[in-house]
Amino acid sequence: LKESETRYRQLFALTPLPMFLRRVDNLQFIDVNDACLATYGYTREEILTLTVGEIQVPEERERFMNSNKMPTATGTIESMRKKHMRKNGEIFDVEIFTSTVMVDAEKVRLTLVRDITEQQHSEQLLRDSERRVALALEGSGGAIFDWNVVTGNVYLSDQWNVILGAEAKEIHTTFSVLEQLVHLEDRELHGGAIIKLLKKVDRSQHSEYR
Numbered sequence: 001l002k003e004s005e006t007r008y009r010q011l012f013a014l015t016p017l018p019m020f021l022r023r024v025d026n027l028q029f030i031d032v033n034d035a036c037l038a039t040y041g042y043t044r045e046e047i048l049t050l051t052v053g054e055i056q057v058p059e060e061r062e063r064f065m066n067s068n069k070m071p072t073a074t075g076t077i078e079s080m081r082k083k084h085m086r087k088n089g090e091i092f093d094v095e096i097f098t099s100t101v102m103v104d105a106e107k108v109r110l111t112l113v114r115d116i117t118e119q120q121h122s123e124q125l126l127r128d129s130e131r132r133v134a135l136a137l138e139g140s141g142g143a144i145f146d147w148n149v150v151t152g153n154v155y156l157s158d159q160w161n162v163i164l165g166a167e168a169k170e171i172h173t174t175f176s177v178l179e180q181l182v183h184l185e186d187r188e189l190h191g192g193a194i195i196k197l198l199k200k201v202d203r204s205q206h207s208e209y210r
Contacts, residue, residue, distance in 0.1 A: 012031070012033055013033055013034070014033075015033060015035065015112070016035055017035055017112055017113060017114055018032075018033065018035045018036035018038075018039045018040070018112070018113040018115075019032070019033045019035070019036060019110070019111065019112050019113070020032040020033070020036050020052075020110075020111055020113075021101075021103065021108050021109070021110055021111075022051070022052045022108065022109050022111070023106075023108060023109075024100070024107055024108060024109060026051065027051040027052045027053055027065065028050075028051050028052075029047050029048050029050055029051070029052065030048075030103075030108060031048075032044065032047055032048075036113070039086070039113065039115065040055060040084075040086050040087060041086045041087035041088055042087050046087075051065070052064075052111075053065040055084050055085055055086075056082070056083075056084065056085065057083045057084070057085050057091055058085075060082070060083070075099065075100075075101075076099060076100065077097055077098070077099045078097070078098050078099070079095065079096065079097045079098075080095070080096060081093065081094070081095050081096075081116070082094055082096060084113070092115060092117045093115070093116050093117045093119075093120045094113050094114060094115055094116060095113075095114045095116050096111055096112065096113050096114070097111070097112045097114075098110065098111040098112075143156070143157050143158075143159035143160045143162075143163055144156075144157045144159075145157065145160070145178065147175055149198065152174045152175050152176065153173075153174055153175075154173050154174060154175050154177075154178055156173065156178075164181075179191075182209050182210070183209065183210035185210070186209040186210050189207070189209070190207070190209055193207055
């Protein structure tokens with residue numbers, strides 16, 4: 001048991017992601033690793049005088065304090081996305097993984113924190129880009145398809161319903177089925193263009209088919 005606890009403490013200390021232990025009843029920090037200190041900007045002495053509620057953003061602090069004082073079953077891992085606050089007041093997005101563990105015969109909460117600020121920013125940029133593309137396509141009357149080259153599955157956008165005369169709903173098909181829509185006399189040309197794309201001979205393609 002002592003050897004297991006030693007390994008646990010070494011893992012806790014050396015993990016490059018922020019980790020902390022806190023009490024269940026009053027949410028007081030019990031221990032933090034160096035990555036946690038670097039992320040939140042506190043010294044060890046400072047953070048051990050705080051509760052976990054004090055790294056929550058102000059508008060979520062009271063709700064967090066009232067809803068996190070009951071231990072869950074030991075070994076159960078919960079994950080969620082939240083906003084946390086550094087010592088300097090900077091707010092950042094995090095994904096946390098937390099579980100109830102036994103330390104020195106006491107049930108405590110062990111939490112690992114992952115800073116996902118850049119990931120959230122990238123996801124928002126992608127959503128904005130997709131929205132602009134969708135608006136452009138809608139305005140132009142164009143249609144798009146998303147082809148999974150591994151499985152061969154294809155998703156067709158709504159405008160394909162108009163082109164194909166299908167019902168107004170999402171269309172899922174396969175690329176081989178979609179190829180059958182190409183005029184017989186154009187299939188060889190179409191197939192050659194697809195091969196060039198797959199072999200990365202061409203990075204993009206502009207073609208007209210019947």
